[in-house]
Every structure is written in C-alpha cells, then in structure tokens.
Amino acid sequence: MTKLLNCLDTICIYVGTYKKYNDGSLFGKWLNLSDYSDYDELLEAMKELQQDETxxxxMFQDYECPSFISSLGLISESYISNDIYDIIDQISDCGYDIKVIESFIDCFGVSDLNEIIDRITECYVGEYSDDETFVQSLLEETGDIPQNIPSYISIDWESTARNVMYNYSTSNNHYFRSF
Structure with missing residues (x-):
C-alpha cells in the first residue's frame, strides 16, 4: 500500500510547451515532484528545461498520479496547481492510504479537500474482503450478535449484508458509513 507520505513519489509530469508542440516538437522531460521541495523549485526546473523560450x-503532455490528484483538479494538460505541495502535505497529515482516499472519492465524489478529510475520518470503517465479512464483523463488534448465540441458529449473512449495506458505501473493499 502506498502511503500518502510518499504520494509525491508517485506524481510525475511530462513538461513540454505549447509553442514546441505547435511547431511539431514533443521535446520535454519527465519530472518527478518528489525531486523538488516546493512548487517554486519545480517551476524553476521547468523554466530551466525550456530555457530556449523567453x-x-x-504543457503537461502526460502525467502519472493517484486519481484523486487529477479529480481535485491539481494537474491537467495546461495546469499544475501552485498549491499541490501544500495540499499533499495536508492530505498526508490525515494518515490514510491513497487507496482509502480514492475509494472515498469513488463513493461520494469530490467536493472540498477539507470535507474529504473530515468525512473520511468520520465515515471510514475499514477494509474487508466482501459485504458479508464486513457486516458480520460490524455486528459482532457492536454486540448486535450475542456471543453466546446457539450453534443451531443460522444467520443468512448475504441477506443481512444486503439490508445493512443500505447505510454503507464501498469501493475497492474499503467501507464507509453513508452520510
């Protein structure tokens, strides 16, 4: 699992310019954001790379990043947010894995960074292999299933999961309380 602390290691951009592209050149270079301490240092590297233009x-002809980075609008073909380093730091402080954040966004969409962090903290339940395993664990942890239930009583976990899941959302085996 990739921790957000290392999120910058996974963000690479191919930096060219529109002028070169329009002139038929794809000249550029892949830059890894983790090689730069902040946006200003990244900007200087981009200018140095394209120093033949005043x-x-x-133009970011290609980029590789966790899907939530592009979902938040931090990188596109013509734009990279000058707040990207601050935003990554802010997200990293929440302590969740990249897959948890991407799963949350998949379930509930993207609205506001602070809301995403608050909602994940409030709603994230955990990672489970399937709905039945999640619901069984949830009901046992909350005490809704007595520990001394007789062995002759059988619980239809598929049906129970279907009913309980009305109050939960899941993506990539990550479970969240619906809000």
Missing amino acids: DPEF
Missing part, C-alpha cells in the same frame, strides 16, 4: 507556456 516566456514558456508549459
């Missing part, structure tokens, strides 16, 4: 209009 005022380069950067």
